[in-house]
Amino acid sequence: MSIQDTDVIIIGAGPVGLFAVFECGMLGLKCHVIDALSEIGGQCTALYPEKPIYDIPGMPAVLAGDLIDSLEKQAAPFKPAYHLEQSVTALDEHKDKTFTVTTSKGTKIKGKAIIIAAGGGAFGPNKPPLANIADFENTSVFYACRNKEQFRGKRLVIAGGGDSALDWAIALSNIADTVSLIHRREKFRASPDSVEKLHRLASAGKIDLLTSFQLKELKGFGAQLSHVAISDLDDNIQEIEADALLCFYGLASSLGVIEEWGLDLKSKHVLIKQSTAETNRERIFAVGDVATYDHKIKLILTGFAECAQAAHAIYNYIHPDTPLHFEYSTTKGLPA
Numbered sequence: 001m002s003i004q005d006t007d008v009i010i011i012g013a014g015p016v017g018l019f020a021v022f023e024c025g026m027l028g029l030k031c032h033v034i035d036a037l038s039e040i041g042g043q044c045t046a047l048y049p050e051k052p053i054y055d056i057p058g059m060p061a062v063l064a065g066d067l068i069d070s071l072e073k074q075a076a077p078f079k080p081a082y083h084l085e086q087s088v089t090a091l092d093e094h095k096d097k098t099f100t101v102t103t104s105k106g107t108k109i110k111g112k113a114i115i116i117a118a119g120g121g122a123f124g125p126n127k128p129p130l131a132n133i134a135d136f137e138n139t140s141v142f143y144a145c146r147n148k149e150q151f152r153g154k155r156l157v158i159a160g161g162g163d164s165a166l167d168w169a170i171a172l173s174n175i176a177d178t179v180s181l182i183h184r185r186e187k188f189r190a191s192p193d194s195v196e197k198l199h200r201l202a203s204a205g206k207i208d209l210l211t212s213f214q215l216k217e218l219k220g221f222g223a224q225l226s227h228v229a230i231s232d233l234d235d236n237i238q239e240i241e242a243d244a245l246l247c248f249y250g251l252a253s254s255l256g257v258i259e260e261w262g263l264d265l266k267s268k269h270v271l272i273k274q275s276t277a278e279t280n281r282e283r284i285f286a287v288g289d290v291a292t293y294d295h296k297i298k299l300i301l302t303g304f305a306e307c308a309q310a311a312h313a314i315y316n317y318i319h320p321d322t323p324l325h326f327e328y329s330t331t332k333g334l335p336a
């Protein structure tokens with residue numbers, strides 16, 4: 001496979017990786033973007049595309065999925081190359097200070113700088129240990145809600161006790177025929193506001209609350225679920241009729257090979273210099289959730305600002321003889 005050439009290799013196509021394309025593009029830097037997932041958007045696409053975000057500057061409320069669509073459009077004039085469904089497997093540094101990144105599909109990209117925008121790492125859902133769960137996945141067992149409408153009129157079981165489980169139980173109680181929420185403890189690990197709403201809906205008969213239960217067995221025909229068996233602490237079993245199961249047991253994520261690149265790390269995050277977003281390795285930068293420093297706040301808007309810092313620092317490496325003449329976007333405009 002031939003090696004593809006670019007200025008900047010961005011690892012991670014979450015909201016922050018996408019905005020890094022824009023910030024680099026505004027300085028004339030070409031980008032290739034790699035992501036382990038099949039779609040761009042990171043957590044916004046994979047975990048909460050239909051939830052409104054309220055703290056993106058200038059957008060009083062924006063659905064996470066719509067934010068990703070806008071970021072993709074904003075990056076499009078700079079013609080980024082996306083390499084999806086492939087995780088990074090190797091990094092080689094050359095004598096001329098360039099890097100080659102290799103992916104799990106064998107793609108090789110050579111670049112002059114790297115931006116790690118890997119969030120919490122390549123992630124996947126924690127799954128309940130049920131023998132036949134794979135038979136139902138993506139047909140009647142799901143680990144995220146991408147489209148509320150698919151549950152309209154369905155008998156839905158939701159498992160989990162955190163914010164995602166509660167938020168979706170509340171949101172889908174108006175759409176699904178029935179919603180049963182299963183949690184292995186009495187107490188929930190969710191915002192007090194959501195817990196209060198949940199109890200109100202349970203009292204009104206809109207949600208069937210089954211605490212101190214855990215998932216025991218899935219039954220159905222082919223890929224279609226018909227019953228979810230649950231057990232209490234004494235292993236008493238009951239069966240719930242169900243068309244679909246949504247499991248929210250959190251995410252397992254791993255930085256994978258990035259942890260082996262000699263970067264200074266703190267609790268699985270990459271330490272950066274806040275003024276440039278550069279790591280301890282020259283020309284390797286980190287932005288967004290994966291990056292850390294004193295008092296870091298993990299928000300999309302923080303990651304966006306880090307992209308601007310990184311792009312300016314990268315420009316100086318790539319064009320050492322042409323000092324950056326700073327211009328506002330209003331002056332510079334976009335490529336035709």
Ligand SMILES: Cc1cc2nc3c(=O)[nH]c(=O)nc-3n(C[C@H](O)[C@H](O)[C@H](O)COP(=O)(O)OP(=O)(O)OC[C@H]3O[C@@H](n4cnc5c(N)ncnc54)[C@H](O)[C@@H]3O)c2cc1C
Pocket residue numbers: 011012013014015016017034035036037041042043044047048052053054055086087088117118119120121122123164254255256257258287288289290298299300301303
């Ligand atoms: C339910 C929920 C609600 C939230 N609400 C808000 C909110 O209101 N406001 C706010 O600011 N933030 C919110 N957040 C947090 C926000 O989503 C994150 O801060 C944001 O997604 C971080 O963006 P990112 O691009 O840094 O990382 P991510 O979105 O995590 O994207 C990282 C991408 O990198 C990829 N990747 C990782 N490792 C590799 C590898 N080795 N090879 C290839 N690809 C790799 C992953 O597949 C992923 O797509 C919320 C999060 C959740 C879960």
